[in-house]
Amino acid sequence: MTLQETLSQKVKEAISDLYQATLETVEFQATRKDFEGDITVVVFPMLRVVKGNPVAIGEAIGAYLVKHVTPVINFNVVKGFLNIVLSDGYYLDFFGTTNNWNTFGTLPSGNDAMMVEYASPNTNKPLHLGHVRNVLLGYSVAQIVKASGKKVYKTQIINDRGIHICKSMLAWQRYGGGETPESSGKKGDKLVGDYYVRFDVVYKKEVADLVAQGVPEENAKKEAPILMQAHEMLLKWEAGDQDVVTLWETMNGWVYQGFDKTYADIGVDFDKNYYESNTYLLGKEFIAEGLAAGVFVKDPDGSLWCDLTDEGLDRKIVLRADGTAVYMTQDIGTAIQRVKDYPDISGMIYTVGNEQDYHFQVLFLILKKLGFEWAKNLFHLSYGMVDLPGGKMKSREGTVVDADDLIKDMTATACSISEALGKIDDFTKQEKETLYKTIGLGALKYYILKVDPKKRILFNPEESVDFQGNTGPFIQYTYARIQSILRKAETPKGASNSHILVLHPKEKEVLKTLQLFPETIQLAALNYSPALIANYTYDLVKEFNSFYQNVPIFAAENPAEKAFRIALCSAVGAVIKTAFSLLGIQVPARM
């Protein structure tokens, strides 16, 4: 039983003994810094069952707790807040009984499995800053959910078919002159993306020409010859035309090579990929079943709809009049396919931008109507857009922040800062490059993950990302400093004889923060929020730095204190490392 559970029980007992009343729940909160105490019981809610002065009630409960709960040694009451003071022994006991700090706070994976989807790229252009937020969020949530005791499958859905990829294919056919990633040395996704842009340039020119010839703009946009050709190509693809399919496979292959490189650079991976070209057919099957079961209705023109007006939503199309699939069709198919492939999953998390909030609301509802038990455990991890100072990113207008460029820039910044400090002059070139990437990516990832997913991010490439204050590198620096202490400490002695110690207030604060780690992981998993982990880590590091600055370690008064403080450093280092791994961020031994 945790201390909080014990306290909760004893407070209820106190209310029962002293006032002959029954209390349902006890409300706790961390004691504010300006008051003495370690944990606080809020008295106000009790006034519903106990009539009286909150201060007097607080005093009575406090006295009861001191008498009946060993770790409680003192208390004070301010207004309706009962601040409880815990003994040093309690914290030392917590520290001493934790035997593996490397796994502290995490639980082994159980049988309950979740699937986490992130990335979902189109195959016609490279990944950009928006994808970066998506990928970082999804990967981190997967790590957090896993650490909270669930089994996790990481996946992406690749939008590999449709008019967009035909545009790139057509432009490549016309203007590519046989260019390949090998022949030009270009990254595959960049190469394909260039032809997507090329298509748009030609298309715009054709539209302008038509308008100049007197064709109304709306018609011109539909009738531009190059666009009509792209549509033809799509029809050929759907008909299985050998040449088109071969070209499609080749160019998608280039893109995947490029994506793999970017994912590897960012440091994320997947257990399984899904492709829309494979799942839309399964979707159609279940649409047919749904029609038979009365979940869907057929319009006179042959299109199929789901009527959600009773739920306060609109009618939603699930199959076109010509029988071809829409977005919803294949998403239904993909979801069902996943559960077929991994029967142990009880739920799925979709990391997708908030412009698709409505789509997922409808998707989940339809899956419920189709009678899938797991449909109630689907969650749309919706996140805000990443905007630039000039507004939205638009790939065709060249205002996107490219993912590869971004990583390169962050690494370069980390390099110039590290060079200036000159603490790693003895590193090899290889070691330096690894370190710069660790720091650069650490800054970027922390910067993005520390904000609540729902909020939009304004990304200013000029000011870029901070390296000081509440940042990744600040935390990495603290970790490196801890490692330096541990190297100098030689044989790290255990904290076995720590019971004799009286804690320094700074030590107590650090221990208090350490103790919060397990519940922080659970809370973050429950809320799918890496930001909670980021903020926790920052708190821990701040407490540690304050301790480090104010309490001598090697110059401690006696060997037991010294051993304990070194052990405390080691524990904090281990927790920082674990916490950062949940954010997908690495920590350096030196920097």
Add this chain to the structure above:
RNA sequence: GGCCUAGUAGUUCAACUGGAUAGAAUAUCAGAUUUCGGCUCUGACGGUUGGAGGUUCGAAUCCUCUCUAGGUCACCA
């Protein structure tokens, strides 16, 4: 227009989901190393939580109205 989301120090973010005097960072200013890494630490300055009502012991948080920004209401994905 209907629906959804966000609005908190100059700026970037918090606030344990209704609790104490709304906290950090950054910027600005003032301090700290005979000590283990100064990318550190200790302070100061900075707020009508977009606005107006309401609910109650208590509101940044819940309700109503309103303003601002964005998203969404496709036989696009």
